Amino acid sequence: MSYKIAAPDEYLAITGINIKNVLITKSAWVWPFQRCTRFSVQPHDYAMNMQAMTKEKLQFLLPVVFTIGPDVNARGANAKVLEHPPAPQAHLAGHVNSEDQGDALMKYAMLLADSTDQKKGAQYLENIVKGIIEGETRVLVSSMTMEEIFTEREEFKRRIFRNIQGELDQFGLKIYNANVKELRDAADSTYFQSLSQKAHEGATNQARIDVADAQLRGNVGEAERHGQQERQIAKINAETAVQKTDRDVERAKAEANLSTQKTVLNRDVEIARIQATRATESKDEDLKREVQVKRAAAELERLRATDLVKATIARESKQQEADAKAYEMEAEARANFEKSTKATDASAYKTKIDAEAWSHAAIKNAEANLQKKLKEAEGMAAMAEAYARMSEALGGPAGLLQYMMIEKGTYIELAKANAAAVNGMQPKISVWNTGAEAGSGSGSSNGTGQDSAATMRNVYQLLPPLMSTIHEQTGITLPEWQFGRLPGNEVARRDHHHGAGPAVNGKD
Template sequence: MASYRIAAPDEYLAITGMNVKSVKITKAAWVWPFQRCMRFSVQPHDYAMNLQAMTKEKLQFLLPVVFTIGPDVNQRGANSRRDLHEPFAGAGSEGGPADADHGVHAHDFRREDQGDSLMKFAMLLADSGTSKSGSNHQFLENIVKGIIEGETRVLVSSMTMEEIFTEREVFKRRIFRNIQSELDQFGLKIYNANVKELKDAPNSLYFESLSRKAHEGAVNEARVNVAEAQLRGNVGEAQRKGEQEREIAKIHAETAVQKTERDIERASAEAVLATRKNELNRDVDISRIAATRKTEAQDEELKREVQIKRAAAEMERLRASDVVKATIARESKQQAADAKAYEVEAEARADFEKRKQTAEAGVYKAKIDTDAAAYKTKQDAEAWSYATLKNADANLQKKLKEAEATAAMADAYARMSQAFGGPAGLLQYMMIEKGTYVEMAKANAEAVRGMAPKISVWNTGAEAGASSSGEGSGGHPSNIAAMRNVYQMLPPLMTTINEQTGITLPEWQFGRLAGQMSQVERQAGDVKPNGKR
């Protein structure tokens, strides 16, 4: 009975049987009687291996690799690109069912992929002889690991250890290419290949020795780099300080020049303002004089008309004499007015010329003073800048010479230290050369000078001649002699204490000690050798 099968997103269906020439790979299809359907997953899997290989130089090592391999879902057969609308041919000859679903069946037949990667992978899984996914995966893993192990060992055996290290990318591409060429026949594809760090094989110390050698070389190189960096830092610091001082001097000089230029511009602007003010004052004065003159002219014209009218009226009465007098008077006034106007105009012009000359003299004087000040400031700035640059260069050269002298002295001391057997030998040599030991002896002598120590030595034994009493003879212990020795020791002891500290023992104390000592001696004299009095 027919059934419609649908594959999961990560699966495909492999159908064989009636109306299928080889294997049909699809996502969904009708499965008819006399047909078989198998599901298979296309998820890639990781294959991690720790291969033990041998190079061209017969050096054994462990090569950890991880490959991500899965079916190649992009390499589909030619039928996958066939026009799906081409007429279905050969269905009747194959004995396909001719029912209501004939169109669907024909469409599935046209989607059959012939010779593609998925078909090869499905045929590989069919060769495992089981349908369980676990067994299929184990079968596939054995094949893939066998291919990886064989191709990797063949490739490693044709390369040296140095080539594997220096040409890691080439090594990885060659492994990828060789293994991929073998996996193509099974429809598999390498999605990712990761070659980890090489490791030493058992009973081998090759990589460990190389690592130790590289570590020691890096440490030594780091020490040399630190010394060179310190030298460059000291020299660079001195250079930067010199550059800083030069830049500061340059900025100060530029600031002074700019300030001088601003002063010149301000003085020029003030001069132009003063000139403009004088011109405006002149125009105002001229306008005022012209208005005054015009007013006076109009006044005189009115007066003249009045006089003319009066003269005309008077002429009717007085005739010629009055007319002559009036004409003479008018002409006299006109001449007086003209003279006055000319005088005012002359004074205005003279005043304007005077103000103009004064303003121009002030502007010229300000310009001369400003130019002189600017030139002097510029010369001072250049001299100061030049002196600052010379001082900075001299300081830089001095610091560089001091640094070189210090480095040479350190080198000389290092060589002398090696010659004298170490820092201790060098220190002793320098102390002897510079007279340090002599100075220390003098210092110690000065420290104890003036102390004037007093040393008292006395003897209280038999050698002092104090055994006249014969104590201790006869073989028995002499307690009286010991007490006498102590008593004999007290006077010089008290004398010494008095000389050193100034303390004096009271006399009554000496008297008591003397009386007690005499009594003890008398008691000792009364005792006979056998113990009787």
């Protein structure tokens, strides 16, 4: 059992157990004793250049191109099977019996069923289609005249389409497009060539006639235009001369009228000038008389005002002196007040500026200290994080401390301190035997029965006495978290001597 799926341009034709005829679908389960065949539904072009004969027994070549393919829209009952593919259980139960004899794809699949080879099937289908096209086209052409074929091209195309489609329906095929090309002469016929030559000669002669008519109309029209132009020019010149004479007469009348008007105007101007002169002289006498009267009145008023002006001047002088003294006192007081105010304002402004400067400096110092503390805190945090990562990488705080002591040279400093402490002294050498032969008094092992575990145990048993010796000789106490507490009593046996043996501490 397998599940088959067709390509977008394909369908599946399934036959066999539980299927009456043929099941056409896009996808389905194929069971044992069932056969599945794929077939394409793409349309194909069938081009033919057939020789036909009209009703008048005129032979010609008819080039046609038909685009034909399976009718995928006429599905019948199989369309429901395509939309809702049956489940595998339905095949087993035998419930799928919805094949439809009216299905176009079923007809097409049964047409291709005779040939197992795809190429042979395509050739077989092409022969059938071309035979139908050729037969129906020749039958139709034989019932029409050449003139009908030419003048009723669309009707001819529709009749071919209808007749051929009726024959193709029984195979589930559909004409998607039909194209009838230009008709041509057969091998021994010159009909279309004669028609073309006749049309060409007729068109040429008509063109020559049209050219001659056009030239005649052009020449006559040109002469008429020239005569009309000359008549219009003469008419315009005559009208211009008449208008010029009328304008000269009008100009003479205007000049005479202008002269008369100038004479009248000069007379009126002279009369008006004389009247104006007389009126000016009379007005001048009246003005002189009024001036004399006003001059006498002004002299009288001047004499009366002399004494009044003197008294007024004396009084105003005294008043001005008093006002000047008062103004000086007021100005002096105002100056003193402004001076005092300016001094006070200057002192206050200076105090304010000093306070603002001190406040700004204090704020800047505080901000700088804050930034410094923040940077120190960030540095400490970063250093702590780095130490924590180093501690994780080195296996814990102990590993980190050992790394730092090695990095900073602590062990070297300890060695130097020990060397300085025993410089010039008789070094105290301590030898411990912690192995299996500790009781023999020998400082070396036999090297035969001791394994790696015993070696490590001897090293760790050596540490407590070593710490005691370092403390006794140098006064330095190593960290308890690194080497443990100092032993209250010695676990290992110690032999103090000044002979050979491994030197644990001291100067050789």
